[in-house]
Amino acid sequence: MQFPRFNRLNIWLAVASLVSVGTASMAAEPLYKNSDKPIEKRVNDLVKRMTLEEKVAQLQTVWVARQKLETDKGEFTAEHAVEVLGLGIGQVARPAENKAVITPNKTPAQTLAFTNAVQKYLVENTRLGIPAIFHEEALHGHAGRNATSFPQAIGLASSWDPQLIEQVYTIAAQEMRAIGAHQALAPVLDVARDPRWGRIEETLGEDPYLVAELGVAAVNGFQGRGDGIGKDRVIATLKHLAGHGEPTGGLNTAPAPIGERSLRENFLPPFEAAVKVAHARSVMASYNEIDGIPSHSNVDLLQNILRGEWGFNGVVVSDYFAIAELINRHHLAADKSEAALLALAAGVDVETPDGDAYKTIIQLVNDKKISVKKIDQAVARVLHEKFALGLFDNPYTSVTDVDAFVGNDQHVAVALQAAEKSMVLLKNDKNILPLNKAAIKSVALIGPHVDETLIGGYSDVPKKTVSILQGLQEYLGDDVVLNYEKGTLLTIEKWASDVDSAAANTRSKQRWHTDEVVLATKADTKGMIAKAVAAALKSDVAIVVVGDSEATSREAWADSHLGDRTSLELLGEQQELVDAVLATGKPTVVVLIGGRPLAITKLAETAPAILQGWYLGQETGHAVARVLFGDVNPGGKLPVSVPRSAGHLPVYYNHKPSAKRGYAFDKTDALYPFGFGLSYTQFAYADMQWSKTKLGANDTVDISVTITNTGKRAGDEVVQLYTNDPVASATQPVKQLRGFKRVSLAPQQSARVTFTLSANQLGFYDRQMDFVLEPGKINLLLGASSADIRLKGELDVVGKTIDISKNKGYLTPVTVKLM
Numbered sequence: 001m002q003f004p005r006f007n008r009l010n011i012w013l014a015v016a017s018l019v020s021v022g023t024a025s026m027a028a029e030p031l032y033k034n035s036d037k038p039i040e041k042r043v044n045d046l047v048k049r050m051t052l053e054e055k056v057a058q059l060q061t062v063w064v065a066r067q068k069l070e071t072d073k074g075e076f077t078a079e080h081a082v083e084v085l086g087l088g089i090g091q092v093a094r095p096a097e098n099k100a101v102i103t104p105n106k107t108p109a110q111t112l113a114f115t116n117a118v119q120k121y122l123v124e125n126t127r128l129g130i131p132a133i134f135h136e137e138a139l140h141g142h143a144g145r146n147a148t149s150f151p152q153a154i155g156l157a158s159s160w161d162p163q164l165i166e167q168v169y170t171i172a173a174q175e176m177r178a179i180g181a182h183q184a185l186a187p188v189l190d191v192a193r194d195p196r197w198g199r200i201e202e203t204l205g206e207d208p209y210l211v212a213e214l215g216v217a218a219v220n221g222f223q224g225r226g227d228g229i230g231k232d233r234v235i236a237t238l239k240h241l242a243g244h245g246e247p248t249g250g251l252n253t254a255p256a257p258i259g260e261r262s263l264r265e266n267f268l269p270p271f272e273a274a275v276k277v278a279h280a281r282s283v284m285a286s287y288n289e290i291d292g293i294p295s296h297s298n299v300d301l302l303q304n305i306l307r308g309e310w311g312f313n314g315v316v317v318s319d320y321f322a323i324a325e326l327i328n329r330h331h332l333a334a335d336k337s338e339a340a341l342l343a344l345a346a347g348v349d350v351e352t353p354d355g356d357a358y359k360t361i362i363q364l365v366n367d368k369k370i371s372v373k374k375i376d377q378a379v380a381r382v383l384h385e386k387f388a389l390g391l392f393d394n395p396y397t398s399v400t401d402v403d404a405f406v407g408n409d410q411h412v413a414v415a416l417q418a419a420e421k422s423m424v425l426l427k428n429d430k431n432i433l434p435l436n437k438a439a440i441k442s443v444a445l446i447g448p449h450v451d452e453t454l455i456g457g458y459s460d461v462p463k464k465t466v467s468i469l470q471g472l473q474e475y476l477g478d479d480v481v482l483n484y485e486k487g488t489l490l491t492i493e494k495w496a497s498d499v500d501s502a503a504a505n506t507r508s509k510q511r512w513h514t515d516e517v518v519l520a521t522k523a524d525t526k527g528m529i530a531k532a533v534a535a536a537l538k539s540d541v542a543i544v545v546v547g548d549s550e551a552t553s554r555e556a557w558a559d560s561h562l563g564d565r566t567s568l569e570l571l572g573e574q575q576e577l578v579d580a581v582l583a584t585g586k587p588t589v590v591v592l593i594g595g596r597p598l599a600i601t602k603l604a605e606t607a608p609a610i611l612q613g614w615y616l617g618q619e620t621g622h623a624v625a626r627v628l629f630g631d632v633n634p635g636g637k638l639p640v641s642v643p644r645s646a647g648h649l650p651v652y653y654n655h656k657p658s659a660k661r662g663y664a665f666d667k668t669d670a671l672y673p674f675g676f677g678l679s680y681t682q683f684a685y686a687d688m689q690w691s692k693t694k695l696g697a698n699d700t701v702d703i704s705v706t707i708t709n710t711g712k713r714a715g716d717e718v719v720q721l722y723t724n725d726p727v728a729s730a731t732q733p734v735k736q737l738r739g740f741k742r743v744s745l746a747p748q749q750s751a752r753v754t755f756t757l758s759a760n761q762l763g764f765y766d767r768q769m770d771f772v773l774e775p776g777k778i779n780l781l782l783g784a785s786s787a788d789i790r791l792k793g794e795l796d797v798v799g800k801t802i803d804i805s806k807n808k809g810y811l812t813p814v815t816v817k818l819m
Contacts, residue, residue, distance in 0.1 A: 032392070039387045043380050049128060052372065054087050055379045056362055058130070060355030063093035069118060074098055074106040076117030078125075085122055088130045090382050091317075092118060093353045095134045096144035096179060096460070105145040105460055108179050108406040112397060115180025119395045130383070131391040133235070135352075138172045138184035138222075139202055139458035140617065141415075146403070146463040147175050148411040148618070152456035152595055153188060155422035155614035157204040157639035158677075160718045161742050162217035168418055169221025173233045175406045180397040182389050183235040183282060187218035189270040190240055190286075192640060193652045196250025198563030199555050201456055201595025201615065203245060205639025206652045206674060208266050209737040212273040213811055219278035227279040229388055238274050240286030240319060241295060241306065243267050250649075251564050252556040253287040253329070261730065261765050263290060266654075272310055273810040281314040281385060285348060287322055287329075294330045296322050297342040307347060309805075315381050317350045318343065320557075323357040336360050337369075344370055349378040407463035412619065419616040419623035421716075424636040425678040426610040432587050433609050434630025434680055435541060442481040444535040445472055446581060447545030448490050448574075449593065456595050456615035457512050457554050464618060468545055468591070471621020475629065483539050487532035487581075488573040489520035491551050511551035515561045520572055529573065529580050536584045543628065544581050546574040547613075548594030568599040568646045575602060582606055591624060597642040597672075604671055612638070630680065635716025635742065637677035637785065641670035653786040654733035675720050675737075675785035681711030681747070685719075685790035688782055695759045696799045697773050698807065704754040705782050705791060706819070709745035718742045721755045721812065722781040722789070728774060729766055735781060739812030750819040758809035759797060771805040773797060 031037055032046035047055070062069075068080035095118070096111045098104065106114065115134050123129045137143040141150045150156065150168050159165070169187070176184060191211055192203035204211045215238070224230030243256030243263055258267070274280045285295040285302060295301055296318060306312045326332045326339040333339040337360040343351070344361070351358040364370045386392065399405060425433070445468065453465035466474075469484055476482060493507065511517075536542040552571055554563035569575070579602075582588055589609040592598065593616070603610060611634065616623055626632040643651045644667065653674035660668040684707070691702040707717055721739040725732040739755040763773045780793035 035393045039384060042387055042392070043383045046128065046130070046383055047376055047380055050379070052362055052365060052375070054128065055375050056358065057087040058090040058379050058382045059350055059361070059375075060089060060358050061091040061093050061350060061352045062089055062355070063353035065354060066092055066095070067099045070099065070114060072099065074110045074114060076114050076121070078121060081121050081125070085118070086126065088122060088126045088128065089132050090350050091133045091135050091183070091352065094136055095181065096136060108144070108146055108402045111144065111179040112399060112402050116396045119180070123395050131386060131395040133183050133386060133389070133391070134181045135183040135185055135237075136176055136181045137458045138169070138176060138186045139188065140456065141168070141172045142176045143458045143460050144175070144179065145460050146407045147460060148172070148407050148415050149455050149459055149462040149465070150415050150418050151422040151617045152201050152615035153204055154201050154595060154639060155616060156418060157210065157214055158424050158612070158614065158636040159418065159421040159742070160210070160637050160639075160740055161421055162213055164418060164421060165214050165217040166221040167414055169218045171411045171414060173222045175411070176234050177232050178397065178399045178402050178405050181234060182391070183237060184222050185237045185239065185284065186222070187215055187236065188239045189215045189274060190245035191267050191270065192245040193650055194246050194250040195568055195597045195640065195643060196565050196646060196649070197245070197247055197252060198553050198565070198596070199252060200597075200640070201553065202458065202555070206641060207639070207654065207737050208269040210639055210740070211270040215270045215274045216278040216811065219274050219280045223279070223281065229281065231390065235281045235385060235389070237282040237284050237317060238271050238280050239284045241271055241283050242286055242301060243290050244286040244288050247288060255289045258290065260769060264765055268305070275306070275310045275312045277810050281388070282317060283312065283314065284317050284319055285322065287319055287325065289330060294326060294332060296348055297326055297332060297346045299346050302347040313381070315349045315385055316347050318348050318352050320353045323348065323351055337364055340364060341369055344374060344378070349381050415617050416619040416622055419619045420626060420632045422614060422616060422636055423623070423627050423634045424612040424638055424676075425634040426612050426672055426676075427604060427607065428678055429608040433589060433611070433628065435589070435628055437476065437480065437629050440480055440540045442483060442539040443472065443476065444483045444485070444532070444539035444542040444581075444586070445469060445545070446485050446487040446532045446535060446542060446577070448486050448488055449549060450484065450486075450545045452507060453618060453620050454508055454549055454593055454615055455617055455620070457550060459508065459512070461506060461509060462618040466619055466621035468621045468624050471623070471625040474622070475625035481539075483535040485532040485535045486528055487544070487577045488525045488528050490549055490572055492518045492520050492524055494518070508550050511549055512554055514551070515558070517551045522573070525573055529577050532577060533580050533584060536581045536586050536588075539586065542581050542584070542586045542588045543591060544578050544588060545591045545593055546570055546578060547592045547598065548596065553595045566646060568596070568643060570598060570600065578603060578607065589628065597638075597640050599643050599645045599671065601644050601671055630713075633680045633713050633715040635677065635679060635718065637675050637718045638672055639674070641674045642672035644671045654736055656731050657734055658731070669787075673785055673787035675718070676787065677718070677785070679715045679717070681709055681713040681715040683715075683717040683745075683784065684708045684710050685782060688791040688793055690780065690793050690795070693794075694796045694798045696797070697759060697802050697804055699759045700756050701759070701795065702754050702756055703780060703782070703793070704752055706750055706752050707743055707745065708750040709747055712747050714744070714746045716742055716744050717784065719753050720783055720785065721757070722783070722786065723762060724779040724781060725762065725764075725776070726779060727776055728764065730764060732764060735786060737786070739814055741814040741816060743816055752817045752819060754815045754817075756813045758812070760804045760807055760809035761812065762797060763804050763808060766801070770803050771808060772801050773804050774801045775799055
């Protein structure tokens with residue numbers, strides 16, 4: 001068919017115009033790269049441009065495969081980059097590590113160069129230029145070489161100081177962001193109710209309120225205040241949802257023997273508070289199962305509760321290898337594709353530490369077993385966090401002299417303060433502590449690990465560490481003779497001679513990572529106790545440091561790498577060692593270093609002074625010396641109850657009224673109760689008042705008390721508010737922590753402490769599993785620990801039973817007015 005010439009020309013011009021417009025459109029910057037557009041629009045635009053393969057890559061991580069991207073010196077190499085990163089990647093795990101985990105890892109500057117190089121490759125060599133999120137461990141400071149190492153989490157919890165916790169995790173975040181990392185696999189918000197569990201050291205204690213308040217502080221430190229992520233901050237990942245802290249038999253990853261009510265009232269509140277109050281952006285599912293359903297396949301937990309009830313819109317990540325464990329540990333899935341299908345349906349967005357089961361997603365979509373829409377939801381959540389972090393607009397990290405910034409003196413000063421605030425004085429007969437340096441000419445320092453710094457799991461090698469031996473040497477100087485002996489051994493370390501002795505804390509790192517643990521025998525320790533006794537006999541005072549090490553109490557992450565225990569007594573000859581030193585008649589102080597509360601029943605009877613130190617971080621030696629000799633007055637309180645024996649478990653304070661009828665021939669209570677801690681001074685409680693006696697839904701009441709330091713030393717007291725519901729339609733604990741405040745007072749100084757308690761915090765789950773506020777009497781209890789209640793009051797909750805699930809109330813504001 002022939003067109004008139006005029007018409008042909010018009011058609012040619014029209015086609016040319018369309019081609020021109022199309023070319024201009026393609027040349028224009030894609031919407032997702034436009035920083036002026038809202039994040040949601042940028043995410044939607046990018047998802048529409050992605051292939052299925054590119055989407056699935058965003059739901060995966062590289063860790064083992066990361067080693068293909070680096071040389072033996074830790075430098076980036078593109079040799080295998082197309083294979084590993086060609087389609088993009090969601091996350092890169094632990095970039096600060098070197099190829100061999102136990103060898104010295106990358107320095108901060110090396111890590112920064114590596115993360116920037118990987119990011120540059122992704123931005124410039126993948127089709128859509130999507131940057132990666134780099135995640136790191138940061139349980140008690142970034143677990144990276146030269147990073148500041150703070151007290152282990154259970155030690156930080158002993159400070160009962162949310163402001164300090166926020167400061168600690170702010171530093172951890174800043175040190176991470178400086179090396180190019182964006183996400184912390186912390187904090188651990190597991191409520192820990194079984195000290196046989198090796199991971200109890202990673203927790204913030206046994207009480208849901210304490211864990212909630214400290215957890216909110218940790219998230220604020222990691223992410224910054226508000227619902228965004230600060231430029232020098234990182235995404236916080238709440239671990240582990242849920243019920244992980246009370247495993248059957250105290251065995252890691254074992255089923256949690258709890259019902260829905262206990263789950264909701266004891267284990268979920270810290271996570272809910274961190275999501276709703278602190279706006280945490282990531283959650284990690286737990287290894288364990290609850291009532292037959294493993295968390296990585298638990299739709300009720302990860303979808304209905306986390307996203308539905310709490311409104312969480314961040315990213316859910318798997319625990320390491322946990323999706324595969326739906327096959328080989330839980331026997332819930334026959335193969336990887338079934339495991340992936342279960343995890344995706346439950347709402348697990350990202351598989352860590354490597355793409356494994358999620359590599360089958362493409363086939364699942366092709367087989368119509370899962371919809372593209374479901375994949376798009378997960379991908380959109382992952383991309384949202386990358387936009388929120390600013391990675392599309394500024395994918396590279398620029399820090400001047402990062403090696404100087406990481407682990408700097410200001411950060412170390414906070415580590416020292418944290419260590420000092422984390423110690424708990426358990427016993428001090430005849431005020432043997434603090435020691436008087438002026439009256440002492442010689443000190444015996446005894447203990448298997450006093451010549452090194454034990455800092456616990458999820459640690460690397462800090463820029464410097466201070467052992468207790470070094471700390472006392474520096475503190476005492478040449479004026480006091482220090483007689484040092486190990487006294488005994490806990491383990492035989494066949495590899496110790498092979499490590500770099502110049503690298504501080506390398507042995508601790510080896511212990512935590514090495515699978516085989518060989519306990520020392522009497523043949524190995526022959527004559528060591530006798531030498532310790534001789535050191536004590538020629539000294540004015542003896543300091544005996546006992547407890548655990550990273551080999552004897554740790555995460556049991558594999559059948560060949562165990563850390564849970566049946567006994568909570570001192571291992572090996574440690575009790576015998578302390579007994580022998582005490583038999584000398586010399587004044588003796590016992591210092592406990594380790595990660596779990598130990599059943600020290602005999603020590604509690606015989607040792608005149610006991611100081612619970614936990615793992616105190618890189619400044620251990622300086623902090624211990626300053627507390628022992630009174631430069632610092634210990635003010636920490638126990639975040640967990642200390643049992644009399646493993647046979648007494650459980651011993652958590654907030655048990656039900658029917659739980660403690662009695663044992664034949666023994667007590668049922670804790671050796672040292674939750675919230676307990678002594679001081680070198682004394683505190684008096686007086687004039688308890690409350691602003692109203694009747695309280696309805698959504699009301700608040702101010703509960704005030706005057707605290708006075710009646711002693712001669714400045715000190716800290718942690719004022720604790722508990723409640724008791726004497727009659728309810730579902731059984732309630734004998735008492736529950738509702739608020740606390742650490743207060744510093746000079747001698748004879750007073751302060752008025754006021755708690756603003758919300759009526760809604762008194763709610764509970766009724767028989768229909770509705771969260772309700774029920775009318776009736778509430779007992780108010782103020783004291784120095786869960787077992788040391790000094791003052792009492794009473795409230796009436798009035799009105800009818802009302803569902804308050806939309807407004808539960810989470811934290812209790814506290815004000816302090818010095819008098």
